[in-house]
Structure formats: structure tokens, C-alpha cells
Amino acid sequence: MQTRGAIVRQAPGKYEVVDLDLDDPRSDELQVKMVASGMCHSDDHIATGDIPVGVYPMAGGHEGAGIVTKAGNNSKGIKEGDHVVFSFLPSCGHCRWCAQGMQNLCDLxxxxxxxxxxxDPTSYRLHLAGTDTPVGQMCGISTFLETTVVSADSAVKVPDDIPLDVACLVGCGVGTGWGSAVNSANVQPGHTVIIMGIGGIGINAVQGAAHAGASNVIAVDPVAFKREKAQELGATHAVETMEEATELAKQFTNGQGADSTIVTVGVIKSEHVGQAMGSIRKAGTCVVTALGNMTDVGVPISLADLTLSQKRLQGALFGASNPNWDILRQLQLYREGVLKLDELVTKTYKLDDIGQGYQDMHDGKNIRGVIKYDA
Incomplete structure (x- = not known):
């Protein structure tokens, strides 16, 4: 069939909407009519070249939800008409990492x-319309398509009564931020937590820290709108700089520093990690969730402080989530009114307005922009 989608032809580049030829699903695959896709910063990293990909053109999008229109054989019980949320990280269910409850690290x-x-490195499901030119799929799913074909390993069936235009957010941003606090930082009741950067990931780290019982959740962002949103969704304090946040954390902890600092800035630099490590107490945890230029190496931290203060520098991929469990768990928390999803969506866009959506993100106008395909 033919579909439309947003691709980048090169990096640096910009997303453009084009016609595409889409193959039918094969065994273990699903064809899904998209309902909504979150506009994550990682897809912008693809366009800027901060995150290199294996092939261009590349169809973007990795945070989405839709309705299954065709199902191949052996599609894990998912059938036509089912509602699904995609996990941008597939899980096979049987590799070492899946077997140990670390689906986010699945070998796939x-x-x-x-x-x-x-x-199969020669097997594509997308081509430029009327040509033999293959088009890559971001994370194997490409949610910036009106209709896509994905592996069943990337889909989680969800209840039909949950609106997909907000459910899509748990496929990346919510789980990554919430899990960075709950799983990776292991926030405990009474903790003091700093969240550095309040975008689509950081705002959910705020929610996760508050949900875990932190007494002080300090949001850091230079944009006033984002600081206000953070306080609406669980932050107890919101400041412009890490210097202010570090001083606040010390005031709350008799000079010790934050129990954990979670780095969720839009484009990470080495100095962000240095600031975060300097803000935490002895035996505290610095969680690095943000991404930037994939070739950057090195961070300005004191090795003596790392050793003698017994600090922990922890990376976080998808918030150390197990998507087949955590996506459903987070949607249940949404049902119960504990986890806020509707409030995360600043503005919705049509697919053809994807460029404006990312411009709004760069201008600090959005917590999360969402593409709605029925708009």
C-alpha cells in the first residue's frame, strides 16, 4: 500500500513529508494505522546528526500508538483491531537481558x-513511492507515518478505553523520565531530587520523583513556562540554574546535597554531568538520561570525589523500564489519576506541520508536541 510519512534525507537536514510505498506485514509483524505520535527530541537528534543512523532517507518517529489493521503469523496474540502502544526498544523475551527483567537492554x-x-540488514518495509530506494525506519517502527509496519516485538497491546493520543507518550518520554527517577535514581520517600532540564523527559522525571515520595523535587530550566509546568506536575521548587538548585538542595539536607540529580537536558554536554555530580551528597546518585553528540567523550568530574564520596554515576536507557510491564502499569496509574498524561501535551499538530512542531520545541514552547493523524 502507499502511505505518507516524514523523512530526513541527510543529516544535518529537516523533516519533509513524502509519499511512501509500504510492504504488507510478514510473519511476526503488524500493520498499524497510526492515531498519534509524540515528537521526541531524539528524532530531532536524527535530523541534526547528533545521533547517526545507518541509512538515509530515514523515516522518523519512535513514540506512537495506533490500531492494528493487519497481523502476520506469530504476532504474539495481537490481532486486527487491537490498540497498541509501541516500545521504541523491542524485547524478544528470551535473551539474557529480557530473562533478567531488563527488557530495555534486549539484544534486538x-x-x-x-x-x-x-x-536482516537487506530487508526494508519502506521505499520512496514508485522507486526502489529503501527508507529506514527509526527504531524499526517510524511513528511519523500515517500507516506503519512493525515487529510484534515492538508492540504492547493496551486497553481500548484509553485514548491513544495520550497513551502514545508512554512509549518513550513518560517511561524514560518516570523510570529515571523511580528505577535508575531509586528515589525514596523523603529524598531531595534535582531534575536538570524540563522537557518531555524531565517533566516525567518530576512526576516519578514526586510519585516515589521525594520531599523536595527541584526542577531546573531557564524557560519560565517549563518551570511553571514542573510545579504543576509535582515539583516543589523550580529554578533557572544548577547553582540555585545545588544551594537549595544543601539547605534542605544540612549541607549534604541532593540524594540524586537526574540529567534530562535537551542536548547534553559534559559540563552538565560535572554540575550534576557536584550537586549530590556522599553516596548520592547522578543519573544521565539525556543524549547529545554521540561522539562526545569525557566528563569534568573529580575522580577523588567519585571515590572518596562514594558517588554513583548511572546511565539510564528508557528509564530502566520493562516495556511489556511498565507501559501497562503506567497506563493504569493514568487511569487512577496518579500519572498525568493529558497535561503533558502542550499542542497537537498535523503531520504536515512537523517542522513547526520541532521549531516550537526549540523555542521552548512545548513540553510535548503530539502529531494527531485524525486531525
Whole structure:
């Protein structure tokens, strides 16, 4: 069939909407009519070239939800008409990492930026309309498409009564931020937590820290609108700089520093990690969730402080989530009114307005922009 989607032809580049030829689903695959897609900063990293991919053109989008229109054989019980949320990280269910309850580290994830199917480097489901030119799929799903074909390993069936235009957010941003606080930082009741950067990830780290019982949740962002949103969704304090946040944390902890600091800035630099490590107490945790230029190496931290203060520097991929469990768990929390999803969506866009959506993100106008395909 033919569909429309947003692709980047090169990096640096910009998303453009084009006609595409889409193959039918094969065994273990699903065809899904998209309902909504979150506009995550990671897809912008693809356009800027901060995150290199294996092939261009590349169809973007990795945070989405839709309705299954066709199901191949062996599609894990998912059938036509089912509502699904995509996990941008697939989980096979039987590799070492899945078996140990670390689905976010599934071996299949090694191929999500390559473009073709991770099981066959020559196998594509997308081509430029009327040509033999293959088009890669971001994370094997490409949610910036009106209709897409994905592996069943990337789909989680969700209840029909949950609106997909907000459910899509748990496929990346919510789980990544919430899990960074709850799982990776192991926030406990009474903790003091700093969240550095309040975008689509940071705002959910705020929610996670508050949900875990932190007494002080300090949001840091230079944009006043984002500081206000953070306080609406659980932050007890919101400041412009890490210097202010570090001083506040020390005031709350008799000079010790934050129990944890979570780095969720839009484009990470080494100095962000240095500031975060300097803000935490002895035996505190610095969680690095943000991404930037993938070739950057080195962070300005004191090795003596790392050792003698017994601090922990912790990376976080998808907030150390197990998507087949955590996506459903987070949607249940949404049902119960504990986890806020509707409030995360600043503005919705049509697919053709994707460029404006990312411009709004760069201008600090959005917590999360969402593409709605029925708009």
C-alpha cells in the first residue's frame, strides 16, 4: 500500500513529508494505522546528526500508538483491531537481558538505528513511492507515518478505553523520565531530587520523583513556562540554574546535597554531568538520561570525589523500564489519576506541520508536541 510519512534525507537536514510505498506485514509483524505520535527530541537528534543512523532517507518517529489493521503469523496474540502502544526498544523475551527483567537492554536494540529489519540488514518495509530506494525506519517502527509496519516485538497491546493520543507518550518520554527517577535514581520517600532540564523527559522525571515520595523535587530550566509546568506536575521548587538548585538542595539536607540529580537536558554536554555530580551528597546518585553528540567523550568530574564520596554515576536507557510491564502499569496509574498524561501535551499538530512542531520545541514552547493523524 502507499502511505505518507516524514523523512530526513541527510543529516544535518529537516523533516519533509513524502509519499511512501509500504510492504504488507510478514510473519511476526503488524500493520498499524497510526492515531498519534509524540515528537521526541531524539528524532530531532536524527535530523541534526547528533545521533547517526545507518541509512538515509530515514523515516522518523519512535513514540506512537495506533490500531492494528493487519497481523502476520506469530504476532504474539495481537490481532486486527487491537490498540497498541509501541516500545521504541523491542524485547524478544528470551535473551539474557529480557530473562533478567531488563527488557530495555534486549539484544534486538542493537539494530534500532540501522534502518532495515534487525534480523536482516537487506530487508526494508519502506521505499520512496514508485522507486526502489529503501527508507529506514527509526527504531524499526517510524511513528511519523500515517500507516506503519512493525515487529510484534515492538508492540504492547493496551486497553481500548484509553485514548491513544495520550497513551502514545508512554512509549518513550513518560517511561524514560518516570523510570529515571523511580528505577535508575531509586528515589525514596523523603529524598531531595534535582531534575536538570524540563522537557518531555524531565517533566516525567518530576512526576516519578514526586510519585516515589521525594520531599523536595527541584526542577531546573531557564524557560519560565517549563518551570511553571514542573510545579504543576509535582515539583516543589523550580529554578533557572544548577547553582540555585545545588544551594537549595544543601539547605534542605544540612549541607549534604541532593540524594540524586537526574540529567534530562535537551542536548547534553559534559559540563552538565560535572554540575550534576557536584550537586549530590556522599553516596548520592547522578543519573544521565539525556543524549547529545554521540561522539562526545569525557566528563569534568573529580575522580577523588567519585571515590572518596562514594558517588554513583548511572546511565539510564528508557528509564530502566520493562516495556511489556511498565507501559501497562503506567497506563493504569493514568487511569487512577496518579500519572498525568493529558497535561503533558502542550499542542497537537498535523503531520504536515512537523517542522513547526520541532521549531516550537526549540523555542521552548512545548513540553510535548503530539502529531494527531485524525486531525
Amino acid at each position: 536494540g542493537a539494530g534500532i538505528l540501522a534502518g532495515p529489519r534487525w534480523t
